[in-house]
Amino acid sequence: QKxxxxxxxxxxxxxGAIVSLNCTYxxxxxxxxxxxxxxxxxxxxxxxxxYSSGNKEDGRFTAQVDKSSKYISLFIRDSQPSDSATxxxxxxxxxxxxxxxxxxxxxxxxx
Amino acid sequence: DAGVTQSPTxxxxxxxxxxxxxxxxxSGHDTxxxxxxxxxxxxxxxxxxxxxxxxQRGNFPDRFSGHxxxxxxSELNVNALLLGDSALYLCASSLTxxxxxxxxxxxxxxVL
Numbered sequence: 001q002k003x004x005x006x007x008x009x010x011x012x013x014x015x016g017a018i019v020s021l022n023c024t025y026x027x028x029x030x031x032x033x034x035x036x037x038x039x040x041x042x043x044x045x046x047x048x049x050x051y052s053s054g055n056k057e058d059g060r061f062t063a064q065v066d067k068s069s070k071y072i073s074l075f076i077r078d079s080q081p082s083d084s085a086t087x088x089x090x091x092x093x094x095x096x097x098x099x100x101x102x103x104x105x106x107x108x109x110x111x
Numbered sequence: 112d113a114g115v116t117q118s119p120t121x122x123x124x125x126x127x128x129x130x131x132x133x134x135x136x137x138s139g140h141d142t143x144x145x146x147x148x149x150x151x152x153x154x155x156x157x158x159x160x161x162x163x164x165x166x167q168r169g170n171f172p173d174r175f176s177g178h179x180x181x182x183x184x185s186e187l188n189v190n191a192l193l194l195g196d197s198a199l200y201l202c203a204s205s206l207t208x209x210x211x212x213x214x215x216x217x218x219x220x221x222v223l
Contacts (some may be wrong), residue, residue, distance in 0.1 A: 004153075006153070008151070032210045034210075034211075036214070041199075041219070042216055042217070043115075043117075043201055043214040043215050043216045043217045044154070044201070044214045045214070046211060046212070046213060046214075049210070049211050088153050088154075090153075092210055094210070097167070097210070098144065098156035098159060098167055098169060099144075099146075099154070099156065099203075099210075099212060100156070101153030101154050101155075102153050103151070103152055103153045104151075104152070104153050
């Protein structure tokens with residue numbers, strides 16, 4: 001079993017839709033949770049960074065962590081074609097630990 | 112303020128050769144981590160350098176080695192290249208104790 005599971009998609013939605021991206025993880029000791037966006041043939045860009053359970057909002061993006069069910073989510077409101085990318089969830093144990101990534105979900109937002 | 116930079120952008124090598132990839136961290140960062148990303152997969156942790164020492168290592172063979180310089184820049188060396196080493200190699204920098212890691216654009220290595 002992989003430490004972080006993520007549905008690879010692809011996920012195709014119309015412009016303006018609400019997008020929900022999800023990951024599950026196996027190690028209850030994970031404390032830090034991140035979402036990265038990666039455009040084709042580029043490096044990952046940090047979108048959201050959260051510690052422990054709860055919600056964090058930044059513009060059209062909301063990250064949610066439920067440690068009781070080991071479930072992390074990213075919601076994108078009013079999705080735009082420019083949001084078309086691969087979204088990677090990541091987690092780690094502590095402040096200087098390695099990041100463990102999911103496989104990434106490919107998202108396509110069509111006009 | 113320059114972000115994380117990596118060189119070269121692309122590289123083509125043949126099996127058995129050796130390769131060196133370079134990374135300059137974001138200004139103010141002192142920790143550099145290297146990841147390998149195969150096509151269609153998430154990045155896999157190779158190792159992390161802090162204060163010119165390897166602090167953590169992932170599940171990669173000894174053919175993968177690294178170095179960090181006093182200015183915090185870093186190199187990744189891969190010896191005896193295999194076809195399976197073809198991937199995007201990503202460098203990420205951070206400030207020690209802070210888990211926000213910022214990635215460079217990567218070096219795409221093709222092994223023929």
